[in-house]
Amino acid sequence: MSSQPDTLIHSGSTHSDNRYQPPADPTFPLSFQHTSVLSREVIDALQPQSGGLYLDATFGGGGHSGAILAASGPNGQVIGLDRDLDAINNGQHLLNQFPDRLTLIHSRFAQMADVLAEKGISQVQGILMDLGVSSHQLDTAQRGFSFQQDGPLDMRMNGGQQSQDQSASDLVNTLEEKELSTIFFKYGEERHARRIARAIVQDRLQTPFTTTRQLARLIERVMPRSRKSHQRIHPATRVFQALRIAVNRELDELKTGITAALSLLAEGGRLAIISFHSLEDRLVKHTFREVATPPPPGPFPIQEITPPFRLITRKPIMADADEQKNNRRARSARLRVTERRIVEQS
Ligand SMILES: C[S@@+](CC[C@H](N)C(=O)[O-])C[C@H]1O[C@@H](n2cnc3c(N)ncnc32)[C@H](O)[C@@H]1O
Known part of the structure; x- marks a missing residue:
């Protein structure tokens, strides 16, 4: 797998050669279907503020990005990443709606630190990772994710x-x-x-x-x-x-992605991860616990070291009964959140 970040960047505010090219299918944005899960809970977790910079590491249909932009008005910024070019191309509707506040980048989230560094960014106020595939990917037979419709056996995101x-x-x-x-x-x-x-x-x-x-x-x-x-x-x-x-080497991606996301969080910044199966959830749970646990005491009775993160969710947040009824995918969704501690100045 290449370690080179993809460099295709779409921004509502720039008019460079990298500008968005609409796909040939004029109904494309309409045909991109994905209902975001746990939207209210994600906003409660990230508490977006005007002036903050937020990373949506799995842009998909842009539902969560749109909610973060709405909640962080008038000046909050969102950078949306996705490894699927369909998702990035579909984001034009949001770029139109939030010119100057949204940037879309075609990249894997394992590369997020490099991708942001290229833009001169070393810290963000919040990060969302909504794992797995979008309904668009599942429902598009040619992508080969679905056993219900016939298509090439592909599955590459x-x-x-x-x-x-x-x-x-x-x-x-x-x-x-x-x-x-x-x-x-x-x-x-x-x-x-x-x-x-x-x-x-x-x-x-x-x-x-x-x-x-x-x-x-x-x-x-x-x-x-x-x-x-x-x-x-x-x-x-x-x-x-x-x-x-x-x-898609999803578990390796997730391991690298969580480490990169934790390193990018500003003090007080939060990382929210929604997972859909137990392997992912276990990895998120253990990593969040580990970085929120003080190291065992050494041989000398010195001051206890405060861990750099604190757990916001001891148990995962699940969709309420209404959401589970209306969206099948929400039934297996689990949201976990951690926060980088603010270091007290002595
Ligand atoms: C569940 S969907 C996200 C939906 C989105 N939150 C919304 O509200 O519409 C997951 C998206 O993450 C993308 N994705 C999965 N793994 C990725 C990775 N390692 N890096 C970047 N994007 C990834 C998929 O291509 C897909 O578009």
Whole structure:
């Protein structure tokens, strides 16, 4: 994976060569559907102020960025990052609405510190990371995330712009049975990982996997009947989640992203992370705890060291019943928040 940040920057206020080029599809902004989760809770957590600078590390459909801009008027600034160019291009409607206050950058959030440093920024007042995929990505068959619609078995969030990035079909057609089974078990918590991996390796000898429905059909075929009738979710759900996490190296991204985000927070600044599965949530929970815990006392009774961060959420914040009813994705959303302590001057 390249460590070079993408340099495509869209800003409502500049008119350089990097200016936004509208996509060919004139209905594009309308066709980009994503309902933000826990919006009110994110604003309560970040407490945006006029004059503050906020980083939305996962811009997506721009719903959270819009809420932060609205709450930080008249002078709050937002920088929105996304590794998916569709999301950045879709942001033109917000750039129009908040000229001079929003900047969009096509980048992975693991690179956020470098990307901001290039703009001369070393500190921000708040950061949001709303993990996973957008509904736009899931619902666009050609992106290959969905087992319900047929499309190329791709799943690269950046649409495969970097040629060295492997797609889901590359993994499914080339990895050893054991490697596939580990991915399905580790990232999808799929109990039938071995059975599915074995069937894939047998089937691909005849025909390599190229489409989402081809893989979904195989999983439907090999999944035990008991599992099919007892589970509310489609039998392919866990394998598709696992492949998506592997293709986009989501856990490595998150580890690097959290460290970078913590380093960018100004005193009193907050980092809010929304995760959608237990692997992500566990990582966020442990990291937030670790940086809010004082180091164990040394051999000499010196003054206790105050940790640099304090936990704002001991338990994750979940969507209320109304939001869960209206938005299925909200059911698994967990929001955790930490704050960089203000250092008292002695
Ligand atoms: C759940 S959506 C965000 C939705 C957004 N908060 C909203 O209100 O519309 C997640 C977005 O994060 C992006 N994303 C996921 N991993 C990323 C990463 N490592 N770096 C940058 N963007 C990432 C995805 O491309 C997707 O657009």
